[in-house]
Amino acid sequence: MKLDHLNLDVKINPEDSSITSIALINLSKIESKLSGILLNPDLLWEKVVAIHGNQEFQLEPVEIDVSENILYNVAKSWEFELPSELKNLDSLTVSFTYSGKIVDTTWNLNRITSTEVELADYALWYPYINQASFSFNLTLHAPEDWVWISNAYSKPCKQCFKWRNPNPQIGIVLVGYPENQAIQEKKRSILQGSNKNYNKFRSLEIEFNKIIQKQIDWLGSPLQENFSIVLVHREKGGSYVRGNLMIYPEVLPEEYFTKFSKNVITSWIHEYSHLWFNKSPTDNWHNWIDESLAEYSAYLMAKDHFGEEFFETIIKRRKEIVEEAGELPPINSINRSHEKSYILFYHWGALIHESIREKIGDKLMKQIIRDFAQKSLEKEQVETKDYVESVNLITKEDWEDFIYKKIFSPPEFKN
Known part of the structure; x- marks a missing residue:
């Protein structure tokens, strides 16, 4: 099952932290049931309807165990059995109506209060399916004397706020502040x-x-x-x-x-x-390539701007963090939900790129990262092999064994 597009119509009342939503979701690759749909545990289903042609089918939610995932450990996971007419279709539209309150979520990330709203996929404020990305439209009914921000293109709307993003995203963000508490410097500030x-x-x-x-x-x-x-x-x-x-x-x-x-x-x-590095799958170990290249690109830019000494300090500290972490699994044995993924994907991953740069120099390393960045912009999804191809192409050497050995083995530093 794949989420292709989401139309989200939301009403938010900051005064009582309440949210009422209708999520109209276009799905493809339908199986015998809709399974693993995540939602914030403080939000309750009111009505779920599958739409096929001119027919509507009411679906009943059944709670199932949540797979271990620290990113969404506040979630409830739901399954919806499909009638025989809807099983194994190429595509299906489902309307989810739900409501509740979001006061706070895991990691203190997201909330609806009388003075601010911050909602992202971490809050599971819409039906979430763990996958790479999807396009969306967002319609918001909320106080008009607030400034509202989303990761989409704003559209005109009377007595509401609207956004549209045809570019696939891994989640929807909504941030709001009363006008007197919001930055009003759009023309001269990011x-x-x-x-x-x-x-x-x-x-x-x-x-x-x-x-x-x-x-x-x-x-x-x-x-x-x-x-x-x-x-x-x-x-x-x-x-x-x-x-x-x-x-x-x-x-x-x-x-x-x-x-x-x-x-x-x-x-x-x-x-x-991450404007360049955002095409790896988020549900398996290949996600290391986006996080490590975003991290290492930042190091190289910092080196150019702040100097060699600052760069060397960063690299030294990252090595210390990895060494101080003790026994770590190989990158290819985990996904981003693993408790050690930050150390492995960000820090150890960046050090893998650094080990290549040490052998080939800054010029070729930057060419490699640029080649992969352009590839990432062009492709729907990238994996580790795409990075290996870029390294081999630019250096005119075979780096496959070198790179995969570091990914398939626990981190180690040679004395």
Whole structure:
């Protein structure tokens, strides 16, 4: 079963944290049942109807065990048995009506409150199917004196807010703030969202803008431009990117704007790099290639902008993190839901690229990453073999055994 397109019509009341939604989902590759559909446990099904031709079939939800997945460990997983007329169809449309309240979710990431709204796939605020990506339309009924942001193209709408994104996304983001608490500097700033710490982040943005043009010169123009950093008023949960939006926590220690400002900017470059590196499957180990290349690209850009010493400090610290983690499994034995995936996909993965650069130099390494970035823009999905092909093409040597040995074996450093 594959989710091709989602039409989401949502009503949100920030005052009582409530959400009422109708999700009209276009599915393909239908089997005998709809299985593994995730939804926030605080949201309740009201009506689920399958639509085929001129007929409608009411479906009954049955809760099933959630597969182990730390990204969505708040989820309830649901299964819907299909009548014989709908089994094994090429395509099917299903309407899901549900409602409830979202006050907080795992990792303190998403919530609906009277002063802010932050919703992403982590909140499971729409029926979620674990797969690569899908296109979507979003219609929002919510306070009109708020500023609302989504990872899609805004469309005109009277007494509502509308967005459309024909480009496949791995999730839908919605962020909202009352107008008097929102950044109103769209014309001269890529910062959006909460305005509480706007002036502090503005200084980081100026430095960041100097770097991203260099990255475009290196990797080529990404498919999605008009990149924005959306500040959300929280300190936990970290940042994430969906489409051309980076969601970033604005509650940071003061030293992040001074002593550690280079590290913050480098983390922004990682997220920005996902405009190129976002086509690997998210449900298996091949996802390491997107995360590690976003991470390592950020290191190389930081090296160009901040200097060799800063780059060497990053590499040294990443090696320490991997070594301090103790026994680790091979990359190919896990997926992104594994508790050690961050260390392996981001840190160890970046060090794999560094081990190649050490042998071939900066010039060829950058050519390899550019070649893979262009391939990623052109293809619907990429895997590790596509990266190996880029390495072999640029170096005119066979690196397959070298790369796969590092992926198929636990991390180790030779003395």
